[in-house]
Amino acid sequence: MEKLEVRMQKRLERVGEVCSQYGLDRRGNDSLHRPNSWEFLINKQYRLVWCNVFKAASTSWMYNFNLMAGYKPQFLKKSKEVPLVLARKKYPRPSESELLTSVNDSVSFLIVRHPFERLLSAYRDKMQNALPNSFHHKLGNIIIQKYRTNKFSRVPRWPTFPEFVNYLIDQIHNHRELDMHWTPITNFCTPCQVRFNVIAKFETLEEDQRYIIEKANIGHVVSPQWKNSGKGKKSTVALLEEFYAELSDKQVRELYEFFKYDFELFGYSVKEFYRNSSEKPSTSTPTTKPVTPLKPHSPE
Numbered sequence: 001m002e003k004l005e006v007r008m009q010k011r012l013e014r015v016g017e018v019c020s021q022y023g024l025d026r027r028g029n030d031s032l033h034r035p036n037s038w039e040f041l042i043n044k045q046y047r048l049v050w051c052n053v054f055k056a057a058s059t060s061w062m063y064n065f066n067l068m069a070g071y072k073p074q075f076l077k078k079s080k081e082v083p084l085v086l087a088r089k090k091y092p093r094p095s096e097s098e099l100l101t102s103v104n105d106s107v108s109f110l111i112v113r114h115p116f117e118r119l120l121s122a123y124r125d126k127m128q129n130a131l132p133n134s135f136h137h138k139l140g141n142i143i144i145q146k147y148r149t150n151k152f153s154r155v156p157r158w159p160t161f162p163e164f165v166n167y168l169i170d171q172i173h174n175h176r177e178l179d180m181h182w183t184p185i186t187n188f189c190t191p192c193q194v195r196f197n198v199i200a201k202f203e204t205l206e207e208d209q210r211y212i213i214e215k216a217n218i219g220h221v222v223s224p225q226w227k228n229s230g231k232g233k234k235s236t237v238a239l240l241e242e243f244y245a246e247l248s249d250k251q252v253r254e255l256y257e258f259f260k261y262d263f264e265l266f267g268y269s270v271k272e273f274y275r276n277s278s279e280k281p282s283t284s285t286p287t288t289k290p291v292t293p294l295k296p297h298s299p300e
Contacts, residue, residue, distance in 0.1 A: 008198055035099060035194050042098070060226060
């Protein structure tokens with residue numbers, strides 16, 4: 001625990017420093033400068049607060065929060081209900097004031113992941129493996145129609161990664177609301193406005209989960225989970241180089257600018273994703289404006 005305490009303190013110090021550097025800790029009227037309570041779950045019994053970042057162990061901790069809400073493991077295994085829907089029956093979306101009050105006397109945690117790894121995981125899940133006739137399946141068809149060079153080609157049946165990235169970049173440039181699966185964590189959980197006391201990382205999740213469980217004293221209710229760790233034979237990490245090699249340096253740079261606060265707050269690097277080794281990440285403030293996560297069209 002002592003080693004993990006030091007790890008967490010360093011992460012929190014970095015977040016505080018970067019938030020202050022860019023003025024993200026000041027209050028304002030946009031999505032970066034006011035707390036976004038929409039995806040927080042507050043367990044008052046165990047005094048645990050979590051912001052549910054999609055594609056960052058969200059399935060695992062949704063399961064844990066459902067256990068803490070009183071659902072039995074056998075019920076959760078058999079239930080056809082979407083875990084998030086079950087959770088919201090027990091954890092209504094909090095108001096801003098309720099969130100800030102709860103954070104003061106709770107263990108509040110956030111699980112983060114390399115922005116490009118999280119984006120690729122979302123692409124694989126929501127584009128390549130979209131459920132037939134779902135919102136994301138229909139969105140994929142729209143992306144193909146607009147961004148595929150050969151309008152007569154239906155191979156592959158889903159948008160390629162460069163097609164998906166072109167769509168996302170256009171959404172960003174036009175300041176449109178974004179799907180929460182690829183909204184930056186800085187916008188989604190507003191860590192510069194909500195004072196988390198634990199920043200867990202996907203890369204050290206096994207140890208970090210044990211730390212959260214021990215710090216919150218909930219080991220008698222939940223245990224470290226690793227659910228929905230990816231679809232297909234290869235993990236997202238193993239596929240990173242392959243997929244990002246399909247992008248131009250301009251696309252990588254545009255994505256980096258969009259996710260820049262996530263890169264800087266949580267200590268991730270982008271250099272290895274550029275084909276041209278002389279390409280350097282920007283040191284300026286991101287040019288993209290604050291974004292608003294698009295509320296889900298379905299419980300998929």
